[in-house]
Every structure is written in structure tokens, then in C-alpha cells.
Amino acid sequence: MKKTAITSAEIAPVLAERWSPRAFDETHTLSQHEALSLLEAARWAASANNAQPWRFSLLYRGDALWQKVVAEGLTGFNQSWAPRASALLVVSIKNQTPDGRPYEIARYDAGLAVATLSIQAEELGLRTHQMAGLVHASIHSTLELADDLDVLVAVAIGKQAAAETLQGPAFEREVAPRTRLELDEIVLHGKP
Numbered sequence: 001m002k003k004t005a006i007t008s009a010e011i012a013p014v015l016a017e018r019w020s021p022r023a024f025d026e027t028h029t030l031s032q033h034e035a036l037s038l039l040e041a042a043r044w045a046a047s048a049n050n051a052q053p054w055r056f057s058l059l060y061r062g063d064a065l066w067q068k069v070v071a072e073g074l075t076g077f078n079q080s081w082a083p084r085a086s087a088l089l090v091v092s093i094k095n096q097t098p099d100g101r102p103y104e105i106a107r108y109d110a111g112l113a114v115a116t117l118s119i120q121a122e123e124l125g126l127r128t129h130q131m132a133g134l135v136h137a138s139i140h141s142t143l144e145l146a147d148d149l150d151v152l153v154a155v156a157i158g159k160q161a162a163a164e165t166l167q168g169p170a171f172e173r174e175v176a177p178r179t180r181l182e183l184d185e186i187v188l189h190g191k192p
């Protein structure tokens with residue numbers, strides 16, 4: 001299924017075609033090339049002062065850490081669909097700047113890295129689905145993350161499957177149209 005963005009001017013095909021399915025092909029496994037390509041795309045994202053405050057934990061479907069994060073680190077709705085994805089990428093951020101202040105821009109930086117990775121996934125014929133519905137403390141403990149890291153989001157990564165492989169609310173959301181605010185609602189100044 002495609003859910004191409006409807007836009008008033010053309011945008012790059014990978015941007016128009018990107019969306020966040022919940023139906024993933026549970027027979028697909030992430031190849032080493034795919035994993036490296038995704039991580040390299042994230043690594044080369046821009047960040048404030050080039051400080052790169054993101055840290056990544058790539059958990060492959062079926063591995064011991066993946067099993068524990070799926071069982072204890074995802075909220076109920078996410079547990080209903082995310083385990084069929086080929087991998088889960090847990091994104092953590094540094095919570096303090098090198099001089100000990102709260103690291104406010106780190107979330108923005110990590111968002112850029114995930115955005116870049118999600119576009120690279122499209123380029124590879126894969127799809128991503130970001131999740132904030134996590135039990136953050138459980139994942140922090142499972143992954144034995146250092147105290148200076150906070151768990152931010154997890155990203156399900158894999159090959160899209162047919163919507164019919166889902167049931168209930170996940171199926172309903174899968175077949176619902178994608179919507180956005182109009183440009184008039186989000187561009188406060190300078191709308192073309």
C-alpha cells in the first residue's frame with residue numbers, strides 16, 4: 001500500500017512516499033549492508049556544534065536484547081505490531097553538555113538523525129515507524145545504558161507487508177488516509 005503525500009508543489013519522491021506503516025514482513029531480515037547504510041545516514045546528520053549527541057542500539061528481531069525490549073519496553077499498542085519489524089533501533093541522547101548543563105538541543109539533533117535515517121530507509125526500499133510509546137526506564141536498564149544517556153525513541157525498521165496482516169486498531173490506522181495541517185495553518189509568515 002502507498003500513501004503518497006499530496007502536495008501543492010513537487011517534493012522529492014522519497015519524501016512523498018515515506019510513511020509509517022505498522023504492517024511489517026516478519027520474514028525479512030535486515031542485511032549487514034542495510035544496517036550499515038541506515039546507521040551511516042544517521043551518523044552524517046547535522047547537529048549543533050557537530051556534537052552528535054545521539055547513540056544507537058540496533059536490536060535485530062529474535063535477539064535476546066530485542067526480546068526483552070519488546071516484552072518490557074514497548075507500550076501495549078506498540079507491542080501489537082512492532083515485533084514483526086526486522087529490527088528496532090533505540091535512540092538515546094546525551095542528557096548533559098560537556099560542561100554539565102542540560103542538553104536542550106540534543107533532542108532536535110537526534111530528530112534530525114532519525115529523519116535522515118528514515119529517508120535512507122525509503123531509498124533502500126525499507127520503511128520505518130518511530131515510537132515514543134516506550135517504557136523508557138526499562139529499556140535504559142535492559143540496554144545497560146550509562147547515566148548520561150536518556151532513551152528518546154525507538155524506530156521499527158523493515159519491509160512493509162500487506163495491511164491485512166494487522167487486526168483491530170492497528171489495521172484501522174494502517175488503512176486510514178494520511179493527513180496534515182494546511183500550509184496556511186503552519187506557515188505564520190511568508191507563505192508563497
Ligand SMILES: Cc1cc2nc3c(=O)[nH]c(=O)nc-3n(C[C@H](O)[C@H](O)[C@H](O)COP(=O)(O)O)c2cc1C
Nearest residue numbers: 018019020021022078129130131132133134153178
Ligand atoms: C516521535 C514520534 C513518536 C511516535 N510514536 C508512535 C508510537 O508510539 N506508536 C505509533 O503507533 N506511532 C507512533 N508515531 C507515528 C506517528 O503517529 C506518525 O508518524 C504520524 O501519524 C504521521 O504519519 P506518517 O509518518 O505515516 O506520515 C510516532 C511518530 C513520531 C515522529
